[in-house]
Amino acid sequence: MAKLDFDKLNVSPEIKTYQVLDEEGKVVNPDLMPDLTDEQLVELYEQMLWSRILNDRSTKLNRQGRLGFFAPTSGEEASQMGSNFAMEKEDFLLPAYRDVPQLIQHGLPLEKAFLWSRGHVVGNEYPEDLNAMPPQIIIGAQYVQTAGVALGIKKNGKANVAYTYTGDGGTSQGDYYEGMNFAGAFKAPAVFIVQNNGYAISVPRKKQTAAKTLAQKAVAVGIPGVQVDGMDALAVYAVTKAARDWSAAGNGPVLIETLTYRYGPHTLSGDDPKRYRSKSEEDEWHKKDPVVRMRKFLESKKLWDDKQEAAWSDEVNKQIDAAMEKVEATPAQKISEFFENEYNDVPASVQAEADKFKAKEAK
Template sequence: MATQKKTFDAVEVLNEIESKFDMVQILDQEGNIVNEDLMPDLTDEQLVELMERMVWTRVLDQRSISLNRQGRLGFYAPTAGQEASQLASQYALESDDYILPGYRDVPQLIWQGLPLTKAFLFSRGHFEGNQFPEGVNALSPQIIIGAQYVQTAGVALGIKKRGKDAVAITYTGDGGTSQGDFYEGINFASAYKAPAIFVVQNNQYAISTPRDLQTNAKTLAQKGVASGIPSVLVDGMDALAVYKVTKEARERAVKGEGPTLIETMTYRYGPHTMAGDDPTRYRTEETDTEWEAKDPIIRFRKFLEAKGLWNEEKENEHIEKAKEDIKNAIKEADGVEKQTVTQLMEIMYDEMPSNLKEQYEVYKEKESK
């Protein structure tokens, strides 16, 4: 006698998928190893180098906020709290890999080879800030939310068609996963098995919109499943865990196994940008304190100190080095000839539209005075 077919339960399927996304973690908040099997193959020198980069970048963030308030920088999106998410993922890359950043992802560009002076000029809106040196495989930070995901799918497909052992990596925030470009990008890359890594830096707030109002999905990582992309949820305050999952995603991609989506659970300590956002209006002091206890630099510092690889003297030395580097870079940026409106018009068009030709003459006269 045939058994009766069980009624399909769509809710049960959803719950089962969501339950699979356990967060990958190697270091706990106290810097203790909680998953020895996942420890990445990094030398002591590499571990120290990663810490140095995180410390340097934290200083850069502090100084950039100061410079912005002084009127010496333009657009700036703070990065403190996201160092592990940003720098450990970039550390897993090779020089031939391409980075397609969002506007908060300038640190990855710098460690991929972009001179700091160029980063400062980008912030000021100077065209030279978008003229990257030869060999820096990256695009300028994308301002349009999620647009870099579509671009990354195209760049990754280009890498595949050229037979290169490289990947294209991109970043967006939790809010970016609600954009149409997000879905189009991951679906295209999945369909063509393009060597792409899609990082979602879930810093809990899309400007002032909390993550729980952004989507009803229990994780953002699971959004990759619908496109057939292997996806992972990782502790974004744990540099070793972020490095590990990114390295494995890269290895899969260069083997021809297609893209990966990585959700990093992280936090931004500062405002969304320095353009008037006030996080105290939508975040509580208790929430800030909870995440400050998970600070990626403090956690990694404890881990390295326990191994005898780091101490206060080393950290202070690197803080001073960062300050000196930043001082020299901003001085160099100050020495670059100011951009004029007519210069911008000249480099924007091969053939200037008639309506702008008239404006061009007006500005040219103003600039001559």
């Protein structure tokens, strides 16, 4: 009987990391350069800068007690905005809790995103023309939901996709594999995006899986897997646009791994990244800042300057201020409403409790 050489059998497929811009904003791979107009390039950067400002302001609002749950996004602007920029309005977004910026850019009013952070039911009341689900708190669950939505898109004969995000920690969940496997088996039009920021809260990626990359996990379910520099907005856009169009054409799902980094804590609920990340590591990733990289590229093309930066920053801050005015003018929730929102047909025993609260609230 022939012996099996397991050292050779256990070889991971080679995964290439795609990149367009280097850390200085210079084009290093012109073949992958996306076909975007100057106006679109500026719009993409504006969305990235908008996201950075939103992160900073949301952090302050949280510290002031004016917002509730918040998962920082600083450092992931290229991964989030670059991928979302490749999608169409009719595509269906299923975000995780760190993907609120994409949700807003896809059509959710900013004040509703803030209300969701505060736990207000109005934050989950979406416009009828918004193809999206509220941010998923259960890690990986959105992958199963995405498979179902994508199959529905296919059955309805639509040339669109369902797209979703998770972090590297989400790839350790069963739902991650189940969702991709189901979508792959039925060739459902789905784009699965893993934002690999290196940590599942405090657990390093290398302690989560023996796989050399997360993109190669696509092999097990028979779908394409690709890895991209997640600090490079143009590369993320180019890869996601190609994946989106390929999937929408009826070829089945795609898995994209973006190599990115979150500059802040996992959430503002007590996590301290200094306990598990070194300053030298953080310094190296700050050299790759996606916002700075994209700005340098635009400046080299004479498409952006300090005056535009200041004007846009001022506009974004005004948008946030206006949204918070609407949030703080929204009537507070009543306990009786929680009962009513929980049931379609309220049981008599529960209705009695709800009526008691209604009576107290009326006084």
